[in-house]
Amino acid sequence: MDTRFLQPSYIELDKNALTNNIRFLKARAKNGVRISSVIKGNAYGHGISAFLPIAEEAGIDHFSVFSANEAYAALNHRKNPATKVMIMGMIRDEELEWAVENGIEFYLFEHERLEAAAETARKVGKRAQVHLQIETGMNRTGFDEPEWDGLFSYVHKNKELIHLCGICTHFAGAESVANYYRVQNQEKELKKAVNVAGGILDLPAIHASSSAAYLTYPEKHFDMARIGIAQYGFWPSRETYMHHMKTENLEQGEDPLKRVLTWKSEIMSLKQVEGGDFIGYGNVFLAGRDMRIATVPIGYTHGFGRNLTNTGYVLINGIRCGVVGLVNMNMITVNVSHIANAKKGDEVVLIGRQGEDEITVASFGEMTNNLNYEVLTRLPSSIPRVIC
Numbered sequence: 001m002d003t004r005f006l007q008p009s010y011i012e013l014d015k016n017a018l019t020n021n022i023r024f025l026k027a028r029a030k031n032g033v034r035i036s037s038v039i040k041g042n043a044y045g046h047g048i049s050a051f052l053p054i055a056e057e058a059g060i061d062h063f064s065v066f067s068a069n070e071a072y073a074a075l076n077h078r079k080n081p082a083t084k085v086m087i088m089g090m091i092r093d094e095e096l097e098w099a100v101e102n103g104i105e106f107y108l109f110e111h112e113r114l115e116a117a118a119e120t121a122r123k124v125g126k127r128a129q130v131h132l133q134i135e136t137g138m139n140r141t142g143f144d145e146p147e148w149d150g151l152f153s154y155v156h157k158n159k160e161l162i163h164l165c166g167i168c169t170h171f172a173g174a175e176s177v178a179n180y181y182r183v184q185n186q187e188k189e190l191k192k193a194v195n196v197a198g199g200i201l202d203l204p205a206i207h208a209s210s211s212a213a214y215l216t217y218p219e220k221h222f223d224m225a226r227i228g229i230a231q232y233g234f235w236p237s238r239e240t241y242m243h244h245m246k247t248e249n250l251e252q253g254e255d256p257l258k259r260v261l262t263w264k265s266e267i268m269s270l271k272q273v274e275g276g277d278f279i280g281y282g283n284v285f286l287a288g289r290d291m292r293i294a295t296v297p298i299g300y301t302h303g304f305g306r307n308l309t310n311t312g313y314v315l316i317n318g319i320r321c322g323v324v325g326l327v328n329m330n331m332i333t334v335n336v337s338h339i340a341n342a343k344k345g346d347e348v349v350l351i352g353r354q355g356e357d358e359i360t361v362a363s364f365g366e367m368t369n370n371l372n373y374e375v376l377t378r379l380p381s382s383i384p385r386v387i388c
């Protein structure tokens, strides 16, 4: 049975949009800069299992996740055995053996974990694939400068156990010009660390940029970039978008990135309501006149937040319809008085395009005070993802 029928709403992933975005992103870099597709947070809500194979088809052969459980999902859904998976954050000692056995690359930012990785490699009989994360000014995770010499010497001495895949950092706040000097200083620190490493061992891939830095600072691409939000068709910030528009001399409204995700449901039922009656729970919405109301079977359990009560919009027949009354756990009521031919079963777009209009993730986020990133990653993993 088509998995779409298991749930009252589903998410469509547009493969052509993704191919377009990857092509656009690859064209921004010099030859040889590798793109690692960041698929943490269930591929930013797009769903690892659905997204990973279409990203592979679009030419991606390296994926970045946050934790070992996400790496496990990525490994199970890759089609190409040569595709690499890298953990940028959480890996427990007891997960190391699995990671080493399966050739999973992982960040190291503590000496104890480095020693544990070497020990595990000895036990498993396979080299650990590691990326050393350098502290350059984000102050989250990373080896501090006084540790660098000892760190690189340890890795060099243990090269039979440790394969150094990368030296990396994370440019913090590249999506805003306000952080310009912070990013410059981070780059200087990274280069200092690379210099120290270069005196001790053969240099691996260097990587530091996520979408914003990649799109704003082409001179800082190094060997690999970890791209999340942009591959899904979103600009990391308005500033990054405007920077691109200006440097490329593009016309207002042009957008080389295409949104990959559309969230859809359908009209479950229709009802005529008399002016003067309340709609839904309590007295949150009073019909000021006779109205035609459609119920849509999605609610806060599906990620359509209660704060969209009387505020949110959906698209039906390409026309914007306002949410009236409280968002329930499983249902919303929307005003379709202005759509004469609205009928049961009609497609309802919650996020995405229908006809000439679009409910953007950004507008959805503004209505709920959430960032693009947050709106996307909050989409429940139980909603079926369908490729189109």
Ligand SMILES: Cc1ncc(COP(=O)(O)O)c(C=O)c1O
Residues within 6 Å of the ligand: 038, 088, 170, 209, 210, 211, 212, 226, 227, 228, 229, 230, 236
């Ligand atoms: C270490 C690291 N690299 C890359 C990314 C991707 O960022 P973006 O989605 O802005 O491209 C993230 C996301 O937060 C991250 O934490």
